[in-house]
Amino acid sequence: MSRYPLTGDKGREPWLTRRVNRAFDALSRAYGALLRRLLNWRGQILVFSLVFSLLVMPFYLFSSKELAPVEDQGMISVVIQASPGNSLEATNAGMDKLVDLALSMPDAESFWQIVTKEGGFGGVVFRDFFEREQNVKEILPQFYGALSQIGELKVLPFLGAALPTAG
Structure with a gap:
């Protein structure tokens, strides 16, 4: 005889x-009642299912297309903002500091830029991926921290998207 019987005295189940x-x-009765009520709405459920199924295509077409991770493209791009009313000479002085700072980064090879008195944009180009010890994702925070040394310009570094985007 089992020490813990499934039934109590005289075949009765415990409380x-x-x-x-x-x-x-x-729960079984409630679920059955719900199913009986829903079966009365077969047409509405069928239409809802059909509409939802047809919406799959627009949802896919209008979904975000940038689903790829950021790749190491060997470059960190920068957007440069100068103070309002800056002269081109003052902006160039800040750019000289930026170029020196960028070229002092590990594995930096060159710096390209387009400058106006309001600011500009440019990028730090690094050595080939196989010749570097760090990827650009690891270099970016170091570069961002070092940019605080440039007081004349506001420099915003970023990594380019892996795939082209609409805007």
Whole structure:
């Protein structure tokens, strides 16, 4: 004879088993009633399912297309903002500091730029991926921290997108 019988005295189930069984029976009755009511709405459910299925195509077409991770393209681009009313000479003085700072980064090879008195844009080009110890994602925070040394310009570094975008 089992030490923990499934039934109580004289074949009766213990109170906890009866309570759990009643809860499951009530849940089963409620689920059955819900299904019976829903079967009366077959047309509406069919139309809803059809509309939802047809919406899959526009959802896919209008979803974001930039699903690729950022690649190491060997360059960190920068957007440069000068103070309002700056002269071209003052902006160039800040750019000289930026170029020196950028070329002092590990594995930096060259710096390109387009400058106006309001600011400009440019980029730091690094050695080939296989010739470097760090990728540009690891270099970017170091570069961003070093940019605080340039007071004349506001420089915002960023990595280019792996795939072309619409805007």
